Amino acid sequence: MTRIAIVGGHGKIARLLIPLLVDAGHQPIALVRDPDYSAELERLGAEVGILDIEQHSADDFAEAFAGVDCVVFAAGGGADGNVERKRTVDLGGSLKSIEGATTAGANRFVQISVIGVDEPLGDDVEEAWAAYVKAKRDADAALRSSDLDWTIVRPGGLTDYEPTGNVSLAESVDRAEIPRGDVAAVIAAAIDEPATIGQQWEVVGGSTPIAEAIGGAVA
Numbered sequence: 001m002t003r004i005a006i007v008g009g010h011g012k013i014a015r016l017l018i019p020l021l022v023d024a025g026h027q028p029i030a031l032v033r034d035p036d037y038s039a040e041l042e043r044l045g046a047e048v049g050i051l052d053i054e055q056h057s058a059d060d061f062a063e064a065f066a067g068v069d070c071v072v073f074a075a076g077g078g079a080d081g082n083v084e085r086k087r088t089v090d091l092g093g094s095l096k097s098i099e100g101a102t103t104a105g106a107n108r109f110v111q112i113s114v115i116g117v118d119e120p121l122g123d124d125v126e127e128a129w130a131a132y133v134k135a136k137r138d139a140d141a142a143l144r145s146s147d148l149d150w151t152i153v154r155p156g157g158l159t160d161y162e163p164t165g166n167v168s169l170a171e172s173v174d175r176a177e178i179p180r181g182d183v184a185a186v187i188a189a190a191i192d193e194p195a196t197i198g199q200q201w202e203v204v205g206g207s208t209p210i211a212e213a214i215g216g217a218v219a
Contacts, residue, residue: 002026004191005068005106007053007061007097008075009046010037012160013112016184017072018044024188031064053093054085061100070108070191071101073139077132086131094139098146108197109148110187113140115156115175115202140200149197151190155183156204168206169213176204185210193218 004021006014009030021028022045030041031051038048051064053075065071075093077085094111101109117137121130143150156176163181168174186203189210190196195218206213 002069003067004070005029005031005065006072006074007031011074013180013184014074016181017187018046020184020188054088058096058099061096062103065100065104065106068106071097071106073097073111081128083128083131086135090135091139095142098143101148107149110151110190111143113152113154115154151196152200153186154202165210166207167203167210167213169201169203169217173202173204178205189214
């Protein structure tokens with residue numbers, strides 16, 4: 001059994017990921033700010049830990065990761081116009097997770113980013129979106145520079161449609177949508193495949209089964 005901490009453990013992707021990890025024989029630990037989420041997450045099969053991404057320190061993150069084999073950074077500041085939270089959650093949370101995982105010896109780290117963050121931004125981009133893209137880009141760069149066994153997944157536009165089990169996955173793909181359930185399935189599959197370490201992909205809906213798409217990407 002692998003113990004997998006999920007930062008942002010009550011997010012939409014996290015809640016879809018938890019049952020997949022349980023089915024694969026892992027024990028997810030959902031890290032959340034609000035203890036009121038505990039009962040729901042425990043019903044899905046997760047243990048629950050309390051972690052405030054913005055208020056807690058990297059040492060607190062390390063304590064939350066004690067005994068953990070893998071960290072999934074699934075947190076996000078949301079789709080609101082709060083520029084500051086893009087820095088404190090999407091970047092700051094990732095940086096503290098990286099530091100905490102390194103301290104705790106949780107060497108496997110999978111990060112959910114977003115498609116196209118390395119592309120130049122136009123002059124007409126909204127301030128909040130520009131801050132979000134920069135935060136995700138800088139978080140990805142920090143993870144790549146770490147000594148952790150990292151994988152970065154950069155999904156396209158997220159939807160709540162039923163997952164198909166099929167994707168288009170590569171270092172760069174055309175922008176398109178993808179169900180959150182398929183993103184969760186990609187993450188679960190990547191955790192169990194050592195060849196995904198050191199890989200960064202964009203992923204959208206497609207016609208290739210997830211296992212086959214990952215196999216082709218790492219070949």
